[in-house]
Amino acid sequence: MRLLWLFLAFCLAPGWALADPLPSWNGTEAKASIIEFVEAVTDPASGDYVKASDRIAVFDNDGTLWSEQPLYFQLLFAVDRLREMAEADPSILTSDSLKAAAAGDLKTALAGGEEALLDIIMASHSGLSVDAYMASVGEWLDSARHPTTGLAYSSMIYQPMLELLSYLRDEGFATYIVSGGGIHFMRAFAEDVYGIPPEQVIGSAGNSSYQVINGVPQIMKDPGIAFIDDKAGKPVAIDSKIGKRPIFVGGNSDGDFEMLEWSTAGEGPRFGLIVHHTDAEREWAYDRESHVGMLDKVLDQADAKGWIIVDMKKDWKTVFPAK
């Protein structure tokens, strides 16, 4: 009996990690509503119970699980890779955008808008096998550093969101990434960094083809865009790859509007979470006017739709994981 009391006292003591699945979240409304939702859908006695195979949680990546300023990290990778490729063969720089990008002048490079951006992505992301491409992403992640924080990109992930992913998985959820980022780019780190395996990573994709080269069967990354996993593309991709309507959705920008709308319109309990970048000191502060991660329409409709806005500054004890 004394042992039992000792055990209980130990478990209930402050700082006992297992008692709090979200230790990096402040005790505000956002945290309380996440826990309330998860407890309801996992309690067989609750009217809101959802069987484990239907506990699908989807998360945007850029700005939701890791940072996206001053530009999407994949674009910074593309520029670095382009520069490296151009050193070996300058003739690949067939446009002014590509030349500017390889010279490190991103302002000029991106002046051409979406077309210029796709040009840079295409030139740096095709003409090699998926395996070779993923190896090159891995090398870049190991060596490149963010221009203002000086951190490795894969350490600019959000500790509170890592805890949320783990918490959901511990409670029987399958956690997916559904992001505008490239599928092979994200798979190069998603399992190590987020614990999300390749089959649960959904993203944009270039064309690809099956080829046997010198007797070696492989998947090649080809020029041309196969699918853009953004806006209305997100629910379409979820239907195509998961075939179930998620009950938990996390996003941070208007690119997540349709995914939030479709998922939370389903019957039964649903949770929509929006990461609002409000912390200029520890990360960045931006929303309606931002070129990267614009959050405008989603912010307007969050209240009416019952989506929970996470105020990074107020709701998170820490942003990036301790080193």
Place this chain on the structure above:
Amino acid sequence: MRLLWLFLAFCLAPGWALADPLPSWNGTEAKASIIEFVEAVTDPASGDYVKASDRIAVFDNDGTLWSEQPLYFQLLFAVDRLREMAEADPSILTSDSLKAAAAGDLKTALAGGEEALLDIIMASHSGLSVDAYMASVGEWLDSARHPTTGLAYSSMIYQPMLELLSYLRDEGFATYIVSGGGIHFMRAFAEDVYGIPPEQVIGSAGNSSYQVINGVPQIMKDPGIAFIDDKAGKPVAIDSKIGKRPIFVGGNSDGDFEMLEWSTAGEGPRFGLIVHHTDAEREWAYDRESHVGMLDKVLDQADAKGWIIVDMKKDWKTVFPAK
């Protein structure tokens, strides 16, 4: 001690189901090599051990998990649905193929080859929501009967393959369908019939879009083909949706050649299984000359590639499940 002996005697007695994971397979080489492979890759002490998260098994559907004669069952569904739709609105029959199909004259309907076939699929598979489409497949499966066997289509599945799927899952494999069949068509029954959930069904797909209709967000099936999951499309789809090279592949036709080739060319232990339709009495006998499920190139190369050919007549005790 006596109890232990009793227990052992019971377990080892012939007919003790748990002792044999593949009771509907005759004790031939095919069965032995499946079991030998599975035991090797799941034994941590074996040099061929594969960790559970990499135990990916993929199976074609038509002719591998269920029958495909006299025509792919999905095409028979398309014709039935077209006839029903034309009764309500004959103006949808905009071509001779469609008119012939709705009149039940399949020979004329399909004389136009692949174009006619896609025409029939398109007319019957678009212009409605995914939910409505899947409900219509479900109703058809409940009521329609196969023209020669008189059986429900969903009972023309292969009992030995059901056992193989269960065996692999029991041993930590994830079992996927990778088939030329339509993704939403297969999802309408794959979980009930094969125990394969929607997120593990990969197939061909028409275009689809996200739409909010009368305030209801939904995924609509649109005209046009988005992806054909056949031949070289199969490894591309596996890379896109799973992101891992399977270690176990089951197929039955030349449409599975590239998937077999790519998967079994990977490092470490790999298993390629080919269902050879040799049983005209219990099912059908066809291979090199068949319009449906042609098995020619795969048969030629099976030996050299180390793929195991399952002779339906010789290797299977039963074909369809007992009622």
